[in-house]
Amino acid sequence: MSTIGISRRGALALPALFGLAATTRGAHAQGGLKRVRIAVGTTNLNLAYPWLTLPVALGWWQEAGYAVEVLPVGASLQALQQMVAGNAEFAQLNSSVVIQANVQNNIPVRAVMNNGVIDWSLSVLEDGPVKTVADLKGKTIGVFSLATGGIAFLRSYLRAAGMNPDSDVRLVPVGLGAPPIEALRNNRVQALLYWASAQAGFQNAGLKLRHLRGEDWQSYPDFTFSTLQKTIEADPAMVEAIARGCARATEFVMASPDCQRRLHWARWPSTRPTGADEATLAQWDLNNLEAQLGSMHAAHAMNGGQLWGRATPEAYGRIQTFMQEAGLIQRSIDPATYMVSIPDFYTKINNFDAAATRALAAACPAT
The missing domain is CATH 3.40.190.10 (Periplasmic binding protein-like II)
Known part of the structure; x- marks a missing residue:
């Protein structure tokens, strides 16, 4: 996703990325909270990104000490560019962009969480x-x-x-x-x-x-919540905390997709669909969300079915092999390179009260 990469909407060429000028300052404290920015490869932050939007809507990252901004920036290439330029600490990317960044451009992008499979x-x-x-x-x-x-x-x-x-x-x-x-x-x-x-x-x-x-x-894995190796080395506790919010949000949305819809509409009303009555609009958005949840379920099962967001070298090795055989990359690297090196990382980020999270979803704090 050669230098052509697989994305949902376009095959992306990765140019020289390090010449980008930062458009915002680096992470800094905001009222005692540490600033964290997540660049998302989309132009429309709709309800199909629950692992990124629910922790904001429910204040989980703020409770953990982080002021998190989730920023739609275009396609996966643009999200990667923003992260490399220092304008974001994390990026939501297609798996192929993660692989291309490492193989073709020697950019040490790491798979923090695998959030979906190829769902074409x-x-x-x-x-x-x-x-x-x-x-x-x-x-x-x-x-x-x-x-x-x-x-x-x-x-x-x-x-x-x-x-x-x-x-x-x-x-x-x-x-x-x-x-x-x-x-x-x-x-x-x-x-x-x-x-x-x-x-x-x-x-x-x-x-x-x-x-x-x-x-x-x-x-094959697809949607990949990513960061750079230098971010992991500089602040592993922050990487764990942000990923834990994503994992907890996944537990929440699996328990109550409609509560996720209600929370999203309340927090981001401009993303609501239009053109029909309320019940029809709700069903349309739930259909879109269920399509994403199916991909998330498939990724969960593919990676062992125990820990939300788990990424494995085996899965990323498969998509790397496909890309090389298809002529999208010219070489391969050890798939373990794509993984986060923090010991027991996925056990740590799934260390939250799952039963309480499901109960919260059932009660639904949406206004």
Whole structure:
């Protein structure tokens, strides 16, 4: 995600990052709290980032001594740039950007938490003629853009089905929102290649879909809460505290997705969807959230099913191997390099009262 990286919306080239000028001052005390900034690879901090937004909404990081800002900055590349420039202590990235940063640019990014798996799929009309990937031969597939990261997985999927990805299908960019929905409805495209939350949006619009994906896709880690090695070395207690808030938030949202929705709407009202009655809007956002929770559950199971956020060298080794075989990177490194070196890190960040957290979610302190 060569120097082309896999992202949800675009394949990103990593330029020379260290020339960036910092636009804000470094971390400093604010009223006795230590300032921490998290750059997120998105333009819309919606409710699909509960591990980052719930600790803010519920004041957990403030109680732990940290004034945390969660900053949407664009795509994963921009989040990485902000962290490298010193404008953020953490960044929410795609796993491929973590790998590229280390392999291609020698930037020591570390996987603090694995928050999801590769959740791309091909969606086709449920009552349409396409039942299997083989039925896509000669068909047109809509994508966000011709640089969108899921194309690397699509090409591998097509080759595994005995097809030539360069000649057996046609890709057309259809963007986001209404255009891909209309393109599929009107048969301008016969399939859509998008990530899970986008697919949930298509279903919110009334499309009845069947999803096709490679059997291996969900064996690869994707969303990765990250920091730099120098941050770990300088303040391991801070890294643990911030990650513990993320792990506790994950426990909370798994217990009550609707409470997460209510808290998010109260804290960030501008992110609420529009265009329908309250119950429909709530269901739309819950559908988007459930798509993300499915990816979080899959990552949890892939990494042992015991500790929220756990990242493993085995999982990051798999996505690194995929990237090298796909020609997205030219070499590999020891996958243990991507891991946080703090002993018993995932046990430490899961050291919170899970039962009390679930009870809080059930009671739901949303206003």
